[in-house]
Amino acid sequence: MQILRQTNLEALKLAKELGPEKVLQILERKALVGRGGASFPLAKKWKLALDAKKKNTNKNNSKDIYLICNADEGEPGTFKDKFILKNNPETLIEGILIAAYTLNAKKAFIYLRNEYEFLLNDLENTIKSLLKKSKMENKVEIKIVRGAGAYICGEETAIMQSIMGYRGQSQYKPPYPTEQGLWESPTVLNNVETLTCVPQALLYDDWNPNLRLFSASGDIENPGIYEWELGVKMSTILDTVKPKQEIKALSFGCFGGIMPINKNTLVTTETICEEDCQHGAFTIIFIGKNRNIVDICLSIAKFYTYESCGKCTPCREGTIRILNLLKKVRDKKATPADLELLKELSQHIKETSLCGLGQSSTNHILTSLEHFKPDYMEYIKK
Amino acid sequence: MVKKQNKRIEKKEDILLNILHEEQDKKGYISIEAMKRISTEYQIPISRIYGVVKFYTMLRTEPQGKYIIELCGSPTCVLNESREIEKFLEKELNIKIGETTKDKMFSVYKTSCIGCCDEPPAMLLNGKPVTKLTLERVKKLLNELKKK
Numbered sequence: 001m002q003i004l005r006q007t008n009l010e011a012l013k014l015a016k017e018l019g020p021e022k023v024l025q026i027l028e029r030k031a032l033v034g035r036g037g038a039s040f041p042l043a044k045k046w047k048l049a050l051d052a053k054k055k056n057t058n059k060n061n062s063k064d065i066y067l068i069c070n071a072d073e074g075e076p077g078t079f080k081d082k083f084i085l086k087n088n089p090e091t092l093i094e095g096i097l098i099a100a101y102t103l104n105a106k107k108a109f110i111y112l113r114n115e116y117e118f119l120l121n122d123l124e125n126t127i128k129s130l131l132k133k134s135k136m137e138n139k140v141e142i143k144i145v146r147g148a149g150a151y152i153c154g155e156e157t158a159i160m161q162s163i164m165g166y167r168g169q170s171q172y173k174p175p176y177p178t179e180q181g182l183w184e185s186p187t188v189l190n191n192v193e194t195l196t197c198v199p200q201a202l203l204y205d206d207w208n209p210n211l212r213l214f215s216a217s218g219d220i221e222n223p224g225i226y227e228w229e230l231g232v233k234m235s236t237i238l239d240t241v242k243p244k245q246e247i248k249a250l251s252f253g254c255f256g257g258i259m260p261i262n263k264n265t266l267v268t269t270e271t272i273c274e275e276d277c278q279h280g281a282f283t284i285i286f287i288g289k290n291r292n293i294v295d296i297c298l299s300i301a302k303f304y305t306y307e308s309c310g311k312c313t314p315c316r317e318g319t320i321r322i323l324n325l326l327k328k329v330r331d332k333k334a335t336p337a338d339l340e341l342l343k344e345l346s347q348h349i350k351e352t353s354l355c356g357l358g359q360s361s362t363n364h365i366l367t368s369l370e371h372f373k374p375d376y377m378e379y380i381k382k
Numbered sequence: 383m384v385k386k387q388n389k390r391i392e393k394k395e396d397i398l399l400n401i402l403h404e405e406q407d408k409k410g411y412i413s414i415e416a417m418k419r420i421s422t423e424y425q426i427p428i429s430r431i432y433g434v435v436k437f438y439t440m441l442r443t444e445p446q447g448k449y450i451i452e453l454c455g456s457p458t459c460v461l462n463e464s465r466e467i468e469k470f471l472e473k474e475l476n477i478k479i480g481e482t483t484k485d486k487m488f489s490v491y492k493t494s495c496i497g498c499c500d501e502p503p504a505m506l507l508n509g510k511p512v513t514k515l516t517l518e519r520v521k522k523l524l525n526e527l528k529k530k
Contacts (some may be wrong), residue, residue, distance in 0.1 A: 076456035076495035114403075114440045115452075115496045117509040146403045148438030151494055165398030165426065167437040183394060217458040217499035224500045251457060285458055285499075299460045303494050309437075 001227045002211045004088050011199030012097050020102045030201040031209040036191030037280040048178035052186040063185035067108040070191050074151040075253040078283040080213040081192035083225040085119050089126045095195035100140040113147040151307040156189050169311040170355035212282050216241045219288035235263040245288035253283040254300045255360035257367035293368045293375040298326045304361040315358030318349040329379045411442040447482045447489035452506040456495035464503035
């Protein structure tokens, strides 16, 4: 697997020889994009922060850039960052060091979700040893912040609130983190996988930007982390993961939506879920044909009522109403009018919520109502 | 007066979440007294500390059992019969999710996803993953823990 390639501080050495500008040029040329789900070009993000810093300096308000490594991998069904933290933490830390060097950041935070607490000691030791080996102990501090079970803290404004010692609630944007993030300083947020790719992309000429990590789980014999190239055929994926029963649907984490499976789909960032769905970080939960989609939706709806941060009304109240309506459907007490209400409410929540969590909290309802209506009708009062 | 107020600014190095975790690691939970102490020590308003503690599900304000079980409730685990494990835990320990047994041995919670989707159903036992759960395995595990 490309993501497991070690760089042994050679990439950091190379970065220092080349200088920040060259590093940015190479990363741009290699087309490294964010792997947390939004696919934002990495070099562009780093440049935005550097520009913001420059602007501040011109106003005599110079502030160092902060770096945050987002290891708050909370999306249900996603476990690729854990795979990296366990199997290649050295390259991740080297990525952080290269980022710190390029951005001239003095402080980096790794926001580690507390569900991965068991990785904490090893990670701390890796940080210590690499700081020492790279002789960067006095140049940059890498601090681990332990999350505490809030899914919303994977969102960029919420994670910053959490690090600064507040409730992890999302904030209005702009200002964007690259302009005004932690303690009003320009802040760069990158995902674990993205930062691990940095040294690999710098060092290896044959580094392939199209190889992505997939988290596969559900009704399959071989759940796990796989690395496939964008454009891989869905039938190839199925041959590898080996369905336990015929697969009828794919759920892309909780936030991505639920889609019927098409064995001929070529999986790219655009086509994995077609237009009404979000692919995120290539999380696929395979759902067998014996399942009723309403039951799956019910567990996703429970997740959202539990994880809504409570800041904005559509998400805080709406997710509860959605759950209650779904329970009504499951208990066979709902009418076709309730399904209409479910759809309308879902659309409202999607359009009016403050952040990505709320906006995507009803994707599973909207997509499943469109593609799996018979599953709902099975439960509708006759 | 102004000088006194200046002293009240917490430092950026003081990551409140880490301070709270440290307290919880030591005592098992974060009491009101502990919040007051942290508030004085770091000059952070107690109202903010309380708000933060209450926001995060993994920070607890009540004494916990010796063993904390956090059962994964992700769709993947639900597809793999985690609800049966949930019912079994509730029945076997005679408590509801979110409660602690009277003998203070077990606290049971449900979490959103613990990232063990390749080995479902799964749970955390005092922070460490226990995976590929079956009713027999959970029963055996509980019996072993009760004997300790």
